[in-house]
Amino acid sequence: MEQSEAMVSTREGQFAGRRRLVGLAAGVGLVLAGCAKNAPQDTFQPAGSNAREIDGLQRELFYVSGIVGLIVFAAILYAIIKFKDRGQDIPEQSHGNPKLEILLTILPAIILAVVAVPSVAAVFKLDKKDNDCVINVTGQQWWWEYDYVQGSTCGGVEITKSIVTSGELVIPAHTDVLLRITSRDVIHSYWIPRLNGKRDAVPGRLHTLRMQADQAGIYTGQCTEFCGLSHARMRQAAVALEAADFQTWVTNQTADYVAPEADTLAATGEATFVAQCSRCHQVNDLLSPDGTPVLAEPDLYVVSGAAPNLSKLMTRTAFAGWTFDLISAECRDKLWNAPPDEFGALYLQGVTPECFDEANLRTWLRNAPAMKPMYADPTKLASTGGKTRGMPNLNLTEDQIDELIAYMLERK
Numbered sequence: 214m215e216q217s218e219a220m221v222s223t224r225e226g227q228f229a230g231r232r233r234l235v236g237l238a239a240g241v242g243l244v245l246a247g248c249a250k251n252a253p254q255d256t257f258q259p260a261g262s263n264a265r266e267i268d269g270l271q272r273e274l275f276y277v278s279g280i281v282g283l284i285v286f287a288a289i290l291y292a293i294i295k296f297k298d299r300g301q302d303i304p305e306q307s308h309g310n311p312k313l314e315i316l317l318t319i320l321p322a323i324i325l326a327v328v329a330v331p332s333v334a335a336v337f338k339l340d341k342k343d344n345d346c347v348i349n350v351t352g353q354q355w356w357w358e359y360d361y362v363q364g365s366t367c368g369g370v371e372i373t374k375s376i377v378t379s380g381e382l383v384i385p386a387h388t389d390v391l392l393r394i395t396s397r398d399v400i401h402s403y404w405i406p407r408l409n410g411k412r413d414a415v416p417g418r419l420h421t422l423r424m425q426a427d428q429a430g431i432y433t434g435q436c437t438e439f440c441g442l443s444h445a446r447m448r449q450a451a452v453a454l455e456a457a458d459f460q461t462w463v464t465n466q467t468a469d470y471v472a473p474e475a476d477t478l479a480a481t482g483e484a485t486f487v488a489q490c491s492r493c494h495q496v497n498d499l500l501s502p503d504g505t506p507v508l509a510e511p512d513l514y515v516v517s518g519a520a521p522n523l524s525k526l527m528t529r530t531a532f533a534g535w536t537f538d539l540i541s542a543e544c545r546d547k548l549w550n551a552p553p554d555e556f557g558a559l560y561l562q563g564v565t566p567e568c569f570d571e572a573n574l575r576t577w578l579r580n581a582p583a584m585k586p587m588y589a590d591p592t593k594l595a596s597t598g599g600k601t602r603g604m605p606n607l608n609l610t611e612d613q614i615d616e617l618i619a620y621m622l623e624r625k
């Protein structure tokens with residue numbers, strides 16, 4: 214009887230051991246999967262001077278702490294094996310060893326002091342304020358707004374007219390760009406891992422973050438401070454373009470509004486847009502039927518205080534916190550994998566009819582909060598005086614959606 218119980222318990226022990234091993238293997242597998250070569254948000258693959266600074270520092274620190282870690286693990290292993298309970302007497306109890314204690318205080322202090330030298334140096338280097346472009350960044354629930362200020366220059370290109378865009382930050386490559394980051398609602402955190410570390414976006418405060426990309430391409434990131442219901446759907450990208458391409462991008466973004474041709478689906482879409490969308494969304498230079506400029510009146514309905522500027526929606530590749538693609542998976546892969554010298558031309562094509570992924574935008578217009586949660590309980594809207602956060606369900610008809618999509622397709 215006693216014997217069989219012992220057998221059962223050892224077998225359970227074996228199973229537990231095996232399960233632990235499987236768990237460990239899965240854990241290690243996951244960690245290694247994170248290091249995969251094509252991971253787009255890999256801090257170990259810096260693509261600009263600021264990220265490289267951080268990467269260099271963390272590698273140095275990894276060696277120092279790695280050696281300390283090895284020594285500690287070896288000591289623990291030694292103690293576990295050497296002093297394993299084999300029924301021996303309790304060892305002699307000692308009370309304090311001043312020499313050892315002083316040594317164990319001074320040694321870590323010295324290690325920390327050594328580590329502080331490159332760390333503090335890196336902090337100062339990353340904080341350099343010289344730059345060739347300043348872009349204002351505003352965190353919103355749940356997307357990022359970028360403002361290129363009228364009259365400023367960016368990488369030598371003059372910004373003749375204010376550019377407001379969302380989700381996709383467009384910067385000139387090889388250029389020191391300074392982001393001035395704030396938030397309109399709650400605390401967010403801006404992070405493009407391959408270009409720099411994180412910076413909190415705090416209402417009422419301006420935090421700066423430098424961006425520099427070595428070559429043209431697309432670098433993705435995401436909000437890293439929990440900011441409410443759709444925090445997980447608050448993503449962003451930085452697109453770096455060569456100087457000439459960046460100039461082309463700016464020229465296009467600042468171009469005058471082109472109204473749809475009369476009697477087209479898009480023209481009906483413009484009227485629908487004025488009626489349904491312009492109370493929140495701005496399309497630059499858009500006029501109401503009576504000829505007065507359409508200006509957003511965000512505080513009327515939107516708790517978040519603003520909505521993305523849609524003047525050039527189709528120059529972006531994704532929308533709504535850069536979560537849903539505007540282009541098909543095939544076109545996206547082509548763009549993402551384009552060699553740096555071909556990337557700019559491909560990106561500047563914007564959303565072409567062949568690449569347009571209509572399904573996403575259609576689903577969005579049918580019922581945005583169903584695609585991206587905006588408020589906890591839509592049935593309790595009365596308690597907020599009808600105010601919603603984010604984009605509400607506007608109960609549009611399929612015809613209205615057709616018109617709006619036709620109109621949106623021309624915003625490029």
Ligand SMILES: [Cu+2]
Pocket residue numbers: 352353355400401402436437438439440444447
């Ligand atoms: Cu956020």
